[in-house]
Amino acid sequence: MDDRKSRVLAAVIDQYLESAEPVGSRTLARRKAFGLSAATLRNELADLEEWGYLDKPHTSAGRVPSDKGYRYYVDRLLVRRTLTAQEADRIRAAYRAHVREATWFLHQTARLLSGVTGYPAVVITPPPPVARLLSLQLLPMGEGGAALLAETDTGLVARRVLSIPADVAPADLARMTAVLSRELAGMPLTDVADVHLVNLERALGRHAALVEELLSLLPGGDTEQAPLATVEGFDTLFGFPEFHEVERIRAVWALLTRDTFVGRLLAGLGDEALAVRIGEELAEAAGRDLSLVGATLRSGGHVLGHVAVIGPRRMDYGHVLAAVEQVAAEWNRALG
Amino acid sequence: MDDRKSRVLAAVIDQYLESAEPVGSRTLARRKAFGLSAATLRNELADLEEWGYLDKPHTSAGRVPSDKGYRYYVDRLLVRRTLTAQEADRIRAAYRAHVREATWFLHQTARLLSGVTGYPAVVITPPPPVARLLSLQLLPMGEGGAALLAETDTGLVARRVLSIPADVAPADLARMTAVLSRELAGMPLTDVADVHLVNLERALGRHAALVEELLSLLPGGDTEQAPLATVEGFDTLFGFPEFHEVERIRAVWALLTRDTFVGRLLAGLGDEALAVRIGEELAEAAGRDLSLVGATLRSGGHVLGHVAVIGPRRMDYGHVLAAVEQVAAEWNRALG
DNA sequence: CGTTAGCACTCTCTCTATGCGAGTGCTAAG
DNA sequence: CTTAGCACTCGCATAGAGAGAGTGCTAACG
Numbered sequence: 262m263d264d265r266k267s268r269v270l271a272a273v274i275d276q277y278l279e280s281a282e283p284v285g286s287r288t289l290a291r292r293k294a295f296g297l298s299a300a301t302l303r304n305e306l307a308d309l310e311e312w313g314y315l316d317k318p319h320t321s322a323g324r325v326p327s328d329k330g331y332r333y334y335v336d337r338l339l340v341r342r343t344l345t346a347q348e349a350d351r352i353r354a355a356y357r358a359h360v361r362e363a364t365w366f367l368h369q370t371a372r373l374l375s376g377v378t379g380y381p382a383v384v385i386t387p388p389p390p391v392a393r394l395l396s397l398q399l400l401p402m403g404e405g406g407a408a409l410l411a412e413t414d415t416g417l418v419a420r421r422v423l424s425i426p427a428d429v430a431p432a433d434l435a436r437m438t439a440v441l442s443r444e445l446a447g448m449p450l451t452d453v454a455d456v457h458l459v460n461l462e463r464a465l466g467r468h469a470a471l472v473e474e475l476l477s478l479l480p481g482g483d484t485e486q487a488p489l490a491t492v493e494g495f496d497t498l499f500g501f502p503e504f505h506e507v508e509r510i511r512a513v514w515a516l517l518t519r520d521t522f523v524g525r526l527l528a529g530l531g532d533e534a535l536a537v538r539i540g541e542e543l544a545e546a547a548g549r550d551l552s553l554v555g556a557t558l559r560s561g562g563h564v565l566g567h568v569a570v571i572g573p574r575r576m577d578y579g580h581v582l583a584a585v586e587q588v589a590a591e592w593n594r595a596l597g
Numbered sequence: 598m599d600d601r602k603s604r605v606l607a608a609v610i611d612q613y614l615e616s617a618e619p620v621g622s623r624t625l626a627r628r629k630a631f632g633l634s635a636a637t638l639r640n641e642l643a644d645l646e647e648w649g650y651l652d653k654p655h656t657s658a659g660r661v662p663s664d665k666g667y668r669y670y671v672d673r674l675l676v677r678r679t680l681t682a683q684e685a686d687r688i689r690a691a692y693r694a695h696v697r698e699a700t701w702f703l704h705q706t707a708r709l710l711s712g713v714t715g716y717p718a719v720v721i722t723p724p725p726p727v728a729r730l731l732s733l734q735l736l737p738m739g740e741g742g743a744a745l746l747a748e749t750d751t752g753l754v755a756r757r758v759l760s761i762p763a764d765v766a767p768a769d770l771a772r773m774t775a776v777l778s779r780e781l782a783g784m785p786l787t788d789v790a791d792v793h794l795v796n797l798e799r800a801l802g803r804h805a806a807l808v809e810e811l812l813s814l815l816p817g818g819d820t821e822q823a824p825l826a827t828v829e830g831f832d833t834l835f836g837f838p839e840f841h842e843v844e845r846i847r848a849v850w851a852l853l854t855r856d857t858f859v860g861r862l863l864a865g866l867g868d869e870a871l872a873v874r875i876g877e878e879l880a881e882a883a884g885r886d887l888s889l890v891g892a893t894l895r896s897g898g899h900v901l902g903h904v905a906v907i908g909p910r911r912m913d914y915g916h917v918l919a920a921v922e923q924v925a926a927e928w929n930r931a932l933g
Numbered sequence: 934c935g936t937t938a939g940c941a942c943t944c945t946c947t948c949t950a951t952g953c954g955a956g957t958g959c960t961a962a963g
Numbered sequence: 964c965t966t967a968g969c970a971c972t973c974g975c976a977t978a979g980a981g982a983g984a985g986t987g988c989t990a991a992c993g
Contacts, residue, residue: 285985300937303986321944321985400736400746408746410736496854499847507843511835518832621956636966639957657956657973 262312262333268295269305270314271338274326278575281502283323328540328574331552335537335578342579344587348377352587356595366596368491370558370568370588375494377584380572383517385490385527386565394448399438399475401431409475423475429468437472440465490523503550503573512547517571527567530555535586540574550574554581556589560596568592598648598669604631605641606650607674610662614911617838619659664876664910667888671873671914678915680923684713688923692931702932704827706894706904706924711830713920716908719853721826721863730784735774735811737767745811759811765804773808776801826859837909839886848883853907863903866891871922876910886910890917892925896932904928 272293276284286299286306306324309315314330355373367384374382400408407425462469498504498513516522526543530536538553555569570581608629612620622635622642642660645651650666691709703720710718736744743761798805840846852858862879866872874889891905906917
């Protein structure tokens with residue numbers, strides 16, 4: 262792949278990112294100043310196609326980048342764009358808040374990314390085994406109520422507000438808190454829901470069953486309905502020609518809301534700081550038209566979660582990469 | 598409107614609800630056993646059209662119900678269906694949880710309604726002025742953290758977990774809690790964000806500014822990004838032929854996620870226990886193809902919020918009405 | 934030997950014409 | 964009042980023609 266071919270490939274991709282339509286030799290010769298005729302470009306295009314960097318929708322159409330083409334483009338040809346001052350400010354401002362709830366922050370991060378890039382964004386909370394319980398408090402809360410607050414070693418917090426039977430006194434709650442803190446410290450959050458400690462039963466007597474039930478409502482318990490993964494900015498997809506048929510949109514929606522998909526996808530990023538997945542690399546038939554730019558979010562050494570922009574394969578990779586990078590950097594500065 | 602015309606109107610609507618296609622005299626005569634010929638039905642249809650109960654997409658098409666037709670159908674012709682045992686069980690089970698956070702319950706309710714009916718569902722939290730602060734606690738939470746818990750007279754709870762400067766000791770938090778409880782009790786939640794009490798400043802000294810900032814993060818404060826209204830089950834719309842063009846879907850999405858729309862819409866239900874809004878009754882050009890079946894949710898005498906199923910105007914009103922009614926009843930039993 | 938002009942060919946997309954089917958309104962007879 | 968018959972109206976699907984854009988190949992050029 263010599264230098265000229267690279268430039269041709271880049272030109273095709275740039276053009277296609279803009280127009281969403283197959284790029285022909287003629288338009289290419291006219292638009293970009295190659296100093297080459299259409300005929301010469303045709304030869305170059307034929308080579309690039311043969312090598313797998315370009316596809317042809319049908320015999321007499323122009324060329325369209327293939328996964329391999331995009332991959333080469335992202336890895337080697339992309340001119341890394343910097344964000345505008347406004348965009349950078351917006352990202353910085355988002356991480357100045359005092360709030361430090363995991364879900365709130367993750368939502369915030371996804372919304373921010375979607376807003377800045379104009380594509381949908383997804384986030385996922387830590388893979389369950391990671392978050393370990395640090396402290397656990399059961400606090401009286403109004404009449405017949407109690408708040409269950411759990412802090413984890415990722416520095417973030419889970420909570421539930423519950424109603425409890427009338428015969429449980431504040432003193433009982435305090436005793437429960439003491440027992441729970443002692444018994445559960447260091448336990449993965451996932452396991453808390455299934456806890457059935459003998460010690461617990463001895464210490465708490467008749468309230469043991471109640472406490473167990475309450476614990477099952479913490480995140481990770483099967484009654485926790487809040488999805489681990491969330492999607493923001495889905496509506497941006499309506500604007501792209503590749504999703505102008507309902508079936509396409511529907512397929513993407515189904516994919517993004519299928520509870521295992523986003524999770525597995527982002528978990529697949531492992532601990533790559535900045536990752537790009539293009540088309541079939543998503544390992545999902547329905548995701549053939551999609552690409553992803555994701556980052557790993559850490560807090561205190563742990564992988565806390567992943568965030569990613571998911572958009573049409575025909576994505577403005579330069580811009581998105583810059584945005585994701587910046588967001589990850591701010592996150593790490595604020596919570597790392 | 599004599600009895601026979603009513604039966605014809607009902608037949609047209611029933612048929613249209615099923616097929617989503619204009620109903621002609623011929624099909625009507627064939628399908629439903631009227632003992633009348635197509636020609637006679639044509640006369641009846643012409644009358645119903647003249648009176649405004651039916652529309653014609655174009656001269657030589659069949660008839661389609663108008664808003665007025667649907668309205669008459671819902672008010673007088675509808676045979677009230679009962680839910681299946683499974684559906685009823687599902688609804689009952691959903692309200693057995695111990696959790697009593699407003700947002701959790703509202704999400705749950707919307708998800709439930711969408712799941713049972715097969716249409717999208719929306720909920721909205723109480724109109725701001727209603728929820729008044731009962732108690733407010735600031736609790737130490739791990740290192741450099743604090744939980745701000747606010748309970749309101751609607752029996753539900755708002756909370757934030759925040760980070761605080763290192764020089765704020767647990768004792769400081771306790772003092773703040775005492776001051777805040779005294780000063781803010783009874784205040785509408787909305788106003789808390791804007792609070793600037795002289796008393797507060799005297800009692801808290803150098804921490805006053807911090808507390809004010811923290812308070813602004815409670816719901817109602819403008820930094821609270823969580824939407825008041827939420828939509829569940831949007832994807833059900835993909836299945837309906839009336840939304841087979843992206844533009845339609847997009848318009849509905851825009852409507853449902855426009856932060857003022859669902860709010861105004863549901864607020865418009867006032868305190869009607871069970872309300873139906875059809876097409877133009879939604880008072881929104883883009884909502885012409887939609888209908889809504891909503892209920893008012895109360896807790897302790899207050900209107901706590903509204904929940905509604907929003908779907909195509911061509912909706913299974915009988916089923917949806919039964920489901921919404923049942924959900925509202927269970928809600929009131931659990932939280933009323 | 935790389936580059937370019939020319940040419941025949943392919944394929945999609947748009948436009949137009951045509952015919953079919955479903956439905957209507959009207960009229961006249963039962 | 965009901966019904967059969969009939970002429971008429973639209974929408975929609977199908978087919979054919981033509982334009983436009985693009986391709987591959989060949990042969991000439993510097």
